Amino acid sequence: MKKINLLAVTVLFAIATKAQQFKFKPLDVSQADFAYFPERSVKESVGDKATPLIKIVYSRPSAKGRKVFGSLQPFGKVWRIGANESTEIRFFKNVILGGKEIPAGTYTLFAIPEKEKWEMILNQQTDTWGPYGYDESKDVIRFSVQPKQLAEYVETLSIVFTPQTSGANLVIGWENTYVEVPIIISN
Structure with a gap:
């Protein structure tokens, strides 16, 4: 009787293990990345009480020898600033962006690149x-x-923050082009 019970448990375990088989997706060619301001805010220990003021999540496509702006990313077309999901930016405090006060929260960041302006x-x-x-x-x-x-x-594609007196510049660079987006942190 014990042998039958052991056999039944073994069979059930094998079936349960087989039912849990799945496949992981292969590595994405445009991997997701994060940028924080201040940069070290998420690397500090909990006791330091360092918190980020801005966080950006984006995917990093590669040029692979292709012309990017004006070709791969046509001028005059809305761009997600990266690949895959649209780039998201989170402000942990109110900020001033483009001369307008923006409440703390999470937003999507797009651009329309042109030769002379974005x-x-x-x-x-x-x-x-x-x-x-x-x-x-x-x-x-x-x-x-x-x-x-x-x-x-x-x-x-790379994104970093450069500290400024009243906040930071969000710097977006790819191929041979970059833009700086001034962000003022409200108190």
Whole structure:
């Protein structure tokens, strides 16, 4: 009787184990990344009580020898600033962006690149895939920034924050172009 019970338990365990088989997706070619301001805020120990003021989540496509702006990303078209899901930015405090006070919260960041200027778009709608679900009626603000030439080629889209006296500049760089978006942290 004990052998039958042991056999039954073994068979049930094998069936349960087989039922849990699944496949993980392969590594995405445009991996997700994060940028924080201040940069070290999430790396500090809990006792330091360091909290981020801004967090951005984006996917990092690579140029792979292709011309990016004006070709892969056509001028005059809404761009998600990356790949895959649209780039999201979270403000932990109220900020001033493009001359307008923006309440703390999470937003989607888009751009319309042009040769002489980029129109930056902060949008209320989150959890969208690329520009496909973009809804202009949900724009919080639009403002322009000047694209500049990078001194060195950047193969993979990169985003960093550079500290400023009253906040930070969000710097977006790819290929041979970058833009700086001034963000003032409200007190």
